Amino acid sequence: MPVVEAVSFSIAAGxxxxxxxxxxxxxxVTALAMMRLLPMPPARIDGGRxxxxxxxxxxxxxxxxRQVRGDRIGMIFQEPMxxxxxxxxxxxxxxxxxxxxxxxxxxxxxxxxxxxxxxxxVGAPERRFEQYPHQLSGGLRQRVMIAxxxxxxxxxxxxDEPTTAxxxxxxxxxxxxxxxxxxxxxxxxxxxxxxxxxxxxxCDEVAVMYAGRIVEQGATAALLAAPRHPYTAGLLxxxxxxxxxxxxxxxxPAWCRRPASAAPAAASPSAARAPSSAAAASGPxxxxxxxxxxxxxxxxxxxPRCSSWPGSRxxxxxxxxxx
Ligand SMILES: Nc1ncnc2c1ncn2[C@@H]1O[C@H](COP(=O)(O)OP(=O)(O)OP(=O)(O)O)[C@@H](O)[C@H]1O
Ligand SMILES: [Mg+2]
Numbered sequence: 001m002p003v004v005e006a007v008s009f010s011i012a013a014g015x016x017x018x019x020x021x022x023x024x025x026x027x028x029v030t031a032l033a034m035m036r037l038l039p040m041p042p043a044r045i046d047g048g049r050x051x052x053x054x055x056x057x058x059x060x061x062x063x064x065x066r067q068v069r070g071d072r073i074g075m076i077f078q079e080p081m082x083x084x085x086x087x088x089x090x091x092x093x094x095x096x097x098x099x100x101x102x103x104x105x106x107x108x109x110x111x112x113x114x115x116x117x118x119x120x121x122v123g124a125p126e127r128r129f130e131q132y133p134h135q136l137s138g139g140l141r142q143r144v145m146i147a148x149x150x151x152x153x154x155x156x157x158x159x160d161e162p163t164t165a166x167x168x169x170x171x172x173x174x175x176x177x178x179x180x181x182x183x184x185x186x187x188x189x190x191x192x193x194x195x196x197x198x199x200x201x202x203c204d205e206v207a208v209m210y211a212g213r214i215v216e217q218g219a220t221a222a223l224l225a226a227p228r229h230p231y232t233a234g235l236l237x238x239x240x241x242x243x244x245x246x247x248x249x250x251x252x253p254a255w256c257r258r259p260a261s262a263a264p265a266a267a268s269p270s271a272a273r274a275p276s277s278a279a280a281a282s283g284p285x286x287x288x289x290x291x292x293x294x295x296x297x298x299x300x301x302x303x304p305r306c307s308s309w310p311g312s313r314x315x316x317x318x319x320x321x322x323x
Contacts, residue, residue, distance in 0.1 A: 002046075003029050004212045009205075010051075013155065014182060016189040018199040018220065021209030022231055027192045028078055030209070031158045034190075035075055036065050052156065071101035074149035076142075078160040078192075083145055084133040090144045091129030094151055101152050116147040121173045139166050146174060153185050160192045175202060196235055200224060208232050 004026040011017045019027050032038045034050050036057060050057040052073065057065065069075075077083040085093060094116060095109035104112065110129065117125035120143045133141055146162060157178070163171040175198065181187055191203060199206055199220060206223050208216040208231060216229045227233045 002212060003043075004033065007209070007212075007214055009207050009214065009217065011156070011188040011190060013188050014186040015205070016182065016191055016203045018203035018206040019190060019192045019209060020194060020196070020199060020206060020232070020235065025209040026212040027209055028160055031075065031160050031190065031192060034158060035069055035073065036060075037069075037075075067101070070097050070148075070154075071152045072154055073156045073158065074152065074154035076146050076149045076157070076159040076162040078164075081133075081138065081141060084141060086133050089130055089132055090136065090141075091131075094129075094144065094148050097148055097151050113147070113151065116151045117144070119177060120144075120147045120150070121170050122147070139170060142166055143170070143174070150177075150181060153181065154187060155185075156188045156190070158190045158192075161194070162191070163195075163198070164193075178202070194235070196224065 007026075007030055009017060009019075019030070021027055029038065029043075033043075033045060034057065038045070045058060048058070052068065057068065060068070084090065088096075091110065091113055094113035095104075095106070098104045098109040098112055099106075102109075114125045114129055117128055122128050122140060122143050128136070128140065128144075133144070136144065142162070142164075143166070149157060149159070159178070162178075163174050166174065178189060179202065182189060189202075191198070193199060203220045205218065206216075206220050207214045208223075208227075208229050210229060210231055216223065216227070216232055223232070224236065227236055
């Protein structure tokens, strides 16, 4: 049964293509096919070409493909937990790429690996270099994967949800790093993501996949301004928006938005959710309480932690204390 069919796109040097689409539509399978990493069997490539710098990757012998992989094409895998070898230190796994593809000696490979770990935001990289994947948090493992993919400064980077497991600060660092490397080295990037904010920031073009096919493709600004496919429109409708103050804020569904004319006490999310519950609407409430559940005496009020919600800044401390 075909998983991916008639998928066609190109990425020029120094450009970024975003690949978006609902879960299971075939984004990772496309990326793995490009790297020739699909397990065959059961997978099978029935036809088509994957051109990279004038060479059809599908026609390359296995040793030649091994040379391309990790050196000229780097890949950040979606599953950092399963992509690292649990029996080897992360340092060994980064340095191995440099030894294999660049012929570096142990000392030089170690130095460059540690520098790369530092670049991707890993603190105390000398110590981390010696550790095994199970000793690292999910976010750190993801950064190790990113370091492995970038350490040889590839011509093409395939990044499959590269920042999903990272907090926003590190996410911003990684995106800045990708942008800088792209600027300095003319690296092309295929960026697989569900985050349209990242797409808008990083991608020159976007391709939308649905059920194994590309259903919509074009320049990022134009596509995001007038999406044609329902999936793209739905994704946009549920994406963070810029508020007038320039801060982003998740769009809440109508039931939890503050009614414009409501008094502050009646404007808590639970009040908006249960307008018929007089106790919840007029009395103090916690956003964790079921509508109508009275707040225990002395418990601080919890307000939504949203910068665009009037008065929320002054209640952040109380909200944190109550959390
Ligand atoms: N090794 C495999 N064996 C059998 N089916 C697979 C395998 N890998 C993926 N599939 C199937 O191929 C389809 C596409 O999967 P893929 O992982 O490419 O989705 P995706 O678009 O990357 O989704 P997500 O956004 O959740 O990562 C899915 O239906 C999936 O179940
Ligand atoms: Mg995937």
